[in-house]
Amino acid sequence: MVVVNEPLHPIGEVARRFGLRVSALRYYDELGLVPPAERRGTVRYYGREELRRLALVQRLHREGMVTLADTAVLTTDRHGEEQPAGRQVLADTIAGMTRRIDELVAARAVLEHLLTCPTADPVRQCSKLRADLDEIVDRVM
Template sequence: MLSIGETAAKLGVAVSALRYWDERGLVRPATRRSGKRLYGEAELHRLAIVKMLQDTGLLSLDDIALILHGPEVGDWRAAIRVRIEEIVEQRRKLAVAETFLGHFARCPRDHPVETCPSLRAYTDRVLTEER
């Protein structure tokens, strides 16, 4: 069994994060001795999953709770599929942003917005498309 401080150090998170995750019902300590939280192997595994998912920056604690609690909270897979669709759309938007920003960075024009023929051709196409 590890103390909350040892567990936090092992995971690279603040002790306050473990307390908050406990309050949110994500991962409870295995036991308490003299009011102190102690974590066992199963809890360390679950905490590592929480940290891994949170480190992506793409899942809320509610999403993470859904994954952790699985079937006992309902159709968690459907909720996760929706989140995956959102991530795919976000990835698409990031790719477009990367393309445009890359063009701006490589464009030899001093003021690409005003003088780049490639950007002008793109905006002309966008403005003439039927929506």
């Protein structure tokens, strides 16, 4: 949607300012993620709405929240309709993040223990670590 007197920015400028390659913006256009406001010849131009959408795509995808495919599900225009697929993507993403956070908290606890373990070589000599590793081996085997 182009607003009268809204400044339009050429694809090269947008790519540079958003830290992207022009090819990435073209790919986003092909996927329907960030279509340009207009084209003049072979040059794509972006207005404020498209730049806002690009910022959303970057926030969702580049910051590692969701995959590019899930970003497409979340940003597909449905003209005000409920988006159950989008809500499911959000719920699944939150569940995955929660699992990853739990894994990182557990990993941090192991590293903090090793850092304070009184043995000379905690990675090889720590009895707590050895017991944890034996538990893993027993579970796997």
